[in-house]
Amino acid sequence: MAxxxxxxxxxxxxxxxxxxxxxxxxxQRQLNLDSFDRVWTTVREKYWDPQLGGLDWQAARQELRxxxxxxxxxEQAREVLSALLARLRQSHFAIIPAQSYEELDGGGAERQGNxxxxxxxxxxxxxxxxxxxxxxxxxRGVRPGWEITGVEGKEIAPAVAAxxxxxxxxxxxxxxxxxxxxxxxxxxxxxxxxVSFREGxxxxxxxxxxxxxxxxxxxxxxxxxxxxxxxxSRRVRPEIGYIRFNLFFEPxxxxxxxxxxxxxxxxxxxxxIDLRGNPGGIGGLxxxxxxxxxxxxxxxxxxxQTRDTRVxxxxxxxxxxxxxxxxILVDACSASTSEIFAEGMKDLGRARIFGTRTAGAALPSVxxxxxxxxxxxxxxxxxxxxxxxxxxxxxxxxxxxIGLARRDLLEGRDAVLEAAVSWIEQRxx
Amino acid sequence: MQCRSIATRIALAAALAAxxxxxxxxxxxxxxxxxxxxxxIEVTGGRAVxxxxxxxxxxxxxxxxxxxxxxxxxxxxxxxxxNLTEIEITGIGKLLEGTDGKVAWSLSAMQGPxxxxxxxxxxxxxxxxxxxxxxxxxxxxxxxTAGVESVEGQDCYKVxxxxxxxxxxxxxxxxxxxxxxxxAMTVKSPMGDIPVESMESDYRKEGGxxxxxxxxxxxxxxxxxxxxxxxxxxxxIPKDKFEAPEEVKALMKK
Numbered sequence: 001m002a003x004x005x006x007x008x009x010x011x012x013x014x015x016x017x018x019x020x021x022x023x024x025x026x027x028q029r030q031l032n033l034d035s036f037d038r039v040w041t042t043v044r045e046k047y048w049d050p051q052l053g054g055l056d057w058q059a060a061r062q063e064l065r066x067x068x069x070x071x072x073x074x075e076q077a078r079e080v081l082s083a084l085l086a087r088l089r090q091s092h093f094a095i096i097p098a099q100s101y102e103e104l105d106g107g108g109a110e111r112q113g114n115x116x117x118x119x120x121x122x123x124x125x126x127x128x129x130x131x132x133x134x135x136x137x138x139x140r141g142v143r144p145g146w147e148i149t150g151v152e153g154k155e156i157a158p159a160v161a162a163x164x165x166x167x168x169x170x171x172x173x174x175x176x177x178x179x180x181x182x183x184x185x186x187x188x189x190x191x192x193x194x195v196s197f198r199e200g201x202x203x204x205x206x207x208x209x210x211x212x213x214x215x216x217x218x219x220x221x222x223x224x225x226x227x228x229x230x231x232x233s234r235r236v237r238p239e240i241g242y243i244r245f246n247l248f249f250e251p252x253x254x255x256x257x258x259x260x261x262x263x264x265x266x267x268x269x270x271x272x273i274d275l276r277g278n279p280g281g282i283g284g285l286x287x288x289x290x291x292x293x294x295x296x297x298x299x300x301x302x303x304x305q306t307r308d309t310r311v312x313x314x315x316x317x318x319x320x321x322x323x324x325x326x327x328i329l330v331d332a333c334s335a336s337t338s339e340i341f342a343e344g345m346k347d348l349g350r351a352r353i354f355g356t357r358t359a360g361a362a363l364p365s366v367x368x369x370x371x372x373x374x375x376x377x378x379x380x381x382x383x384x385x386x387x388x389x390x391x392x393x394x395x396x397x398x399x400x401x402i403g404l405a406r407r408d409l410l411e412g413r414d415a416v417l418e419a420a421v422s423w424i425e426q427r428x429x
Numbered sequence: 430m431q432c433r434s435i436a437t438r439i440a441l442a443a444a445l446a447a448x449x450x451x452x453x454x455x456x457x458x459x460x461x462x463x464x465x466x467x468x469x470i471e472v473t474g475g476r477a478v479x480x481x482x483x484x485x486x487x488x489x490x491x492x493x494x495x496x497x498x499x500x501x502x503x504x505x506x507x508x509x510x511x512n513l514t515e516i517e518i519t520g521i522g523k524l525l526e527g528t529d530g531k532v533a534w535s536l537s538a539m540q541g542p543x544x545x546x547x548x549x550x551x552x553x554x555x556x557x558x559x560x561x562x563x564x565x566x567x568x569x570x571x572x573x574t575a576g577v578e579s580v581e582g583q584d585c586y587k588v589x590x591x592x593x594x595x596x597x598x599x600x601x602x603x604x605x606x607x608x609x610x611x612x613a614m615t616v617k618s619p620m621g622d623i624p625v626e627s628m629e630s631d632y633r634k635e636g637g638x639x640x641x642x643x644x645x646x647x648x649x650x651x652x653x654x655x656x657x658x659x660x661x662x663x664x665x666i667p668k669d670k671f672e673a674p675e676e677v678k679a680l681m682k683k
Contacts, residue, residue: 046650221520222498251538252522282521288539303621306650314619316543319679366651368495380650 023072028372032077035370036068039081039095039378042368043088048307048382052088060087074098078374085378091172091361091392092336096225096375113189113211117142118277119181120333121174122404124164126156126181128197129277129409136210143200145410150196151184159184171360171395174332175279187211200410219250221282223367223375231257236272236417240424241265244274248281248337251288258292262322270325270424272417276355280336283313283364289341290315293326293350301344304364304381311381313344325427326351327420330396331404335359340383343396347386353398354420360395462572462588465602470562472607474638479560482636482662483508489659491516494652502655510557511671527671528557534677542676548595548617555592568592577604580611581628596622608632608639623648635660 024032040061043052064084071077078095085093116135117128126148131137148156160177167173185193189211197205216230231245231254243261245254265271273289286301294315301313328342328351339362345351363379370376384390400423402416470476484507492499500518513527522538533545533553545553555561555568565572571591578587578601585601592598601611613626631643644655673681 219520222493222496250520255538255541282539284539288537288541291541298619300619309623309649310621311623311649312619312621316540316619318541319676319683366496369497 024074024077028074029069029071031372032068032071032074033065035077035372035374035376036065036081036084038368038370039084039376040065042376042378043085043093046307046378046380047088048305048380050307055087060084074372077372081374090363090379091359092363092365092377092379094377095370096367096377098373098375112186113191113213114182114186115142115193115195115209115211116215117148117182117185117195117209119148119178119185120277120331120404121160121177122406122409124160126160126177127404127406127409129404132215135215136212140207140209142197142207142209143410144412145200145406145408146205147198147406148181148185148195149198149204151181152194154184156181156184171332171357171393172335175335175359175361178333185211189213216246217250219247221249223369225375229253233257233261235265236421237269237425239267239269240421241268241271242274242417243271246278248278248283248285248289248341251282251285254285255288258289259318262292262318263320265322266320268322268324270327270427271322272327272329272420272424273351274329274417275334275338275342276329276331276416277333278335278338279333280338280340280362283337283340286337286341286344287313287315290345290350291318292321293323293345294348295321295323299348300386301340302347302383302385304383306381313340325424327424328353329416329420330355330358330398331416332356332359334396335361336363339391339396343385343389343391346396346399347389352400352420352423353396354400354402354423355398355416356401356403357397358391358395360391360393362391459574459576460586462574462590465574465586465588465607466562466565466572468607469602469609472639473562473632476563478637479563482560482638484559484663484666486661486664486666487657487659489655489657491518491653491655494654496651505666505670506557506559507666507671508559510554510559512557513671525674526553527673528553529671529673530554530557532673532677532681533557534673534680536674536676542674542680543619544677544680549619551592551594552617555595565590569598575599583610585610609641636662638662 044057064080068077068080071080078097081095115137116132117137118130119126120129128142128144128146128148130144131142150156159180163177163180164173167176187193192208192210194206194208197207199205214228216228218226219229220226227247227249229247229249233241233243236242241261243257290301295317297317299315301315303310303312328345330338330342330353335358339358342353342358346353362383364381364383365377365379368376382390382392400419402419408415470479487504489502490499491502498518500516503515505513510530511528516524524537526535533550535543558564558568561568569590570593573589575587575589577584580601584604586604588600588602590598590600595617596615598612598614600609602608603610609629611628616623616625625646625648627644627646629641629644631641632639633642640657640660642657646653
């Protein structure tokens with residue numbers, strides 16, 4: 001069961017505070033070396049392709065091991081570990097700084113907070129896509145459609161450009177850019193952050209925003225750092241249900257929400273599942289959720305291929321699944337389990353997909369702790385959809401491509417949701 | 430004594446896999462499978478003791494290596510072929526799996542209810558057979574010694590058991606002690622044909638029988654370890670314990 005852990009946390013490293021320049025003791029250097037060996041060996045032994053896609057892994061070791069031996073700070077050591085993993089050119093291989101665990105384990109005021117701003121890239125610019133009700137940003141009047149031009153006096157554009165350049169050709173550019181901006185906005189709860197905006201009438205504006213506890217309830221699974229989870233559901237029309245959640249996490253809570261949605265909306269014209277911004281989570285939950293919408297036994301949302309085993313994402317239909325039209329909303333920040341779910345349901349002809357191409361980061365992965373205390377995320381399998389499509393580096397292509405527009409954001413309009421609702425209404429008329 | 434089948438049952442529950450590389454030594458004068466299987470019964474306590482046990486409750490813990498994911502496991506078993514496995518994993522929730530001897534099912538916090546059919550059901554019923562080692566002739570149409578193989582540095586007899594329906598099960602019995610030390614099989618389930626390998630160790634006496642208290646299972650590039658903490662034989666188990674939950678019954682009505 002737990003092997004099919006799906007995945008997320010692509011930019012945990014970005015969200016973590018800087019390590020500082022404190023020099024390392026001999027014992028810490030040894031732990032970093034041990035960590036390097038663990039990472040190198042794990043990839044060699046567990047990467048699903050024994051040939052590592054033709055990569056000369058031994059040469060990578062010979063080149064980089066001396067560098068981690070020479071690393072004077074933890075930050076430098078992490079750069080070497082990350083450089084090693086970067087050679088695989090795959091998502092879901094990452095080093096998570098130990099501070100991420102320490103900060104998040106600390107609880108209370110030590111935990112990560114944010115001003116309540118959701119970020120998406122629109123035309124290469126970082127845009128406020130949503131403001132959490134009751135958040136510090138809402139209290140200061142921040143509105144969707146405002147461009148974020150700087151954080152703490154540093155311009156956003158160069159960082160965004162650097163990601164675009166370094167990730168040229170990748171489907172993950174927008175995801176990483178948005179994560180990068182979000183990471184800059186995040187910090188200790190109670191510690192304010194100064195943000196420069198270009199507001200609706202193109203006027204520049206600088207605001208100091210508090211950082212508050214993130215939305216949702218804290219949740220943990222194994223070696224993943226603690227994350228906040230939330231799920232919400234409502235009717236977007238009297239006969240159209242809508243559900244949205246930030247992670248495929250907390251199985252009992254999430255599945256209960258789907259049960260309530262489906263049983264309470266049995267006569268609905270259709271349902272909308274909004275996966276925009278959802279980075280994934282527990283892989284098995286993709287099939288668990290799918291069971292509420294598929295009545296025929298023997299269906300699957302594709303399969304993962306480890307080095308020696310192919311494991312189907314088998315769907316077990318619920319006793320009374322919802323059989324009406326189903327729309328799934330995605331965007332460039334929908335990743336991993338979100339992609340497996342969306343592509344799987346599309347493949348089976350069970351859902352219509354609306355929005356923009358997803359991140360193309362869909363590898364089942366697991367998290368381990370390294371000897372130096374850092375977390376190590378690594379993919380244990382490739383993923384292919386039922387029809388044989390690999391999502392890694394490709395993403396889910398929506399049936400109806402609808403991009404985000406600044407004007408829509410400023411007007412409070414959700415064109416993607418509107419299209420989904422329209423499709424559901426047309427299906428019944 | 431169902432403890433010795435914990436690994437297999439968890440394997441089914443978890444649907445994980447691991448391939449076992451086999452190094453088969455040529456061996457002359459191999460004992461018959463029947464002899465090896467009977468010896469196992471004797472070295473773990475003897476037929477008479479087994480026949481005095483009619484039910485069992487075992488508790489323990491599980492951990493996925495390196496991932497920090499852990500949980501509690503409780504197994505209920507009773508004659509003739511009823512069982513219930515309860516696994517509670519922190520951060521994931523509850524997984525139940527069981528059979529009343531007729532209906533085989535699973536119910537998980539993530540996946541919901543599932544009725545087992547075909548080879549999956551056959552295997553579940555075989556695994557549920559109480560004191561299964563006494564009844565191998567009923568459960569398998571063929572048992573043969575396939576050779577001698579080293580497991581963790583110990584020479585073991587390799588016995589292949591072939592059921593009427595489903596994939597064969599390969600068991601490795603220590604030549605010296607006669608104890609079961611490894612089981613390998615390919616589990617057929619909706620998740621595919623998944624190779625599962627489990628290592629049994631840390632045998633301790635419980636109620637007159639030797640029971641493996643440590644089980645390490647490899648499946649789909651993952652390793653799960655189980656530690657048995659308590660075993661109670663002939664404990665009273667409520668009659669309705671092996672009844673399918675309501676969610677499963679709802680599927681049965683369809």
